[in-house]
Amino acid sequence: MSTLIEKSLDNSYSYSEYRNHISMLLQDGLSTGLTQSEDLTHYSTLNEARMNRLEKTIKVPQEIKDKLAGLEKEHILLVISEGWCGDAAQIVPVIKKMADETDKLELSIVLRDENDDLMNEYLTNGARSIPKLVLIEKDTLIARGSWGPRPHDAAKLITDYKAKHGVIDQEAKTELQKWYLHDKGESTMEEITLLLQNAENM
Structure with missing residues (x-):
């Protein structure tokens, strides 16, 4: 696994490289990922x-x-993402804010479609759902846990909606975006902080 x-x-x-990469592709009417479509470019914009x-x-x-100030070990927050992913757009900037708070955290981002082997290790119920955070101990490069693709309550919102309506449609996506807006990244921060604290105790 360390390999x-x-x-x-x-x-x-890095976060800035990721943002620049998405912006440069959009200038050419493209999105990240192996599949290109007007929809994906629209979502990326x-x-x-x-x-x-x-x-x-x-x-x-x-x-x-x-x-975060109490962290003793150094960790790498390795995030699997893509520019067109709505959840990633809501979550990756939040993780960046956390990483900026302490020199114990380093954020690295990989694109899902360019990193099949890694994605396949961190499937969610068999699906290639993103964003996915892999928590890595910096000294040893050992993975100490993972998180994602959504905070618990956001995931429940989607699960409940699908159970009731049988499909994830535009209304579900709108409800999810409203949830993120109201939450202000706090659930993401709390859940990832708990993951970090658990890793420190391993």
Whole structure:
């Protein structure tokens, strides 16, 4: 597994490189990923605006800052993502804010379609759902857990909607975006902080 982690890290982007890569592709009317379509380019454009907004508005609560300040080990937050993914647009900027709070965290991002082997290790109920965060101990490159593709309550919203309506349609996606807007990244921060604290105790 450490060889796979090394290979994935060699193939990773910093947050700014990831943002620039998405922007450059959009200038040519393209999205990240192996599949190209007008829809995916449209979603990528929407997501770029979302990420721009979140970078300005997301605040890390003091309670989370204190817990991050208490980390003893260094960790790599390896996130599997794509520019067209609506959940990733809501979550990756939040993870970046967390990483900026402490020198114990380093954010690396890989694209799902370029990292099949890694994605296949971290499927969600058999699906290639993203974003997926793999928590890696920096000294050993050992994976200490994973998180994603959504915070617990957001995942429940989608599961409940699908159980009731049998399909995830535009209304479900709108409800999900409203949930993210209201949550302000706090559930994501709390759940990832808990994952970090558990990893520190291993």
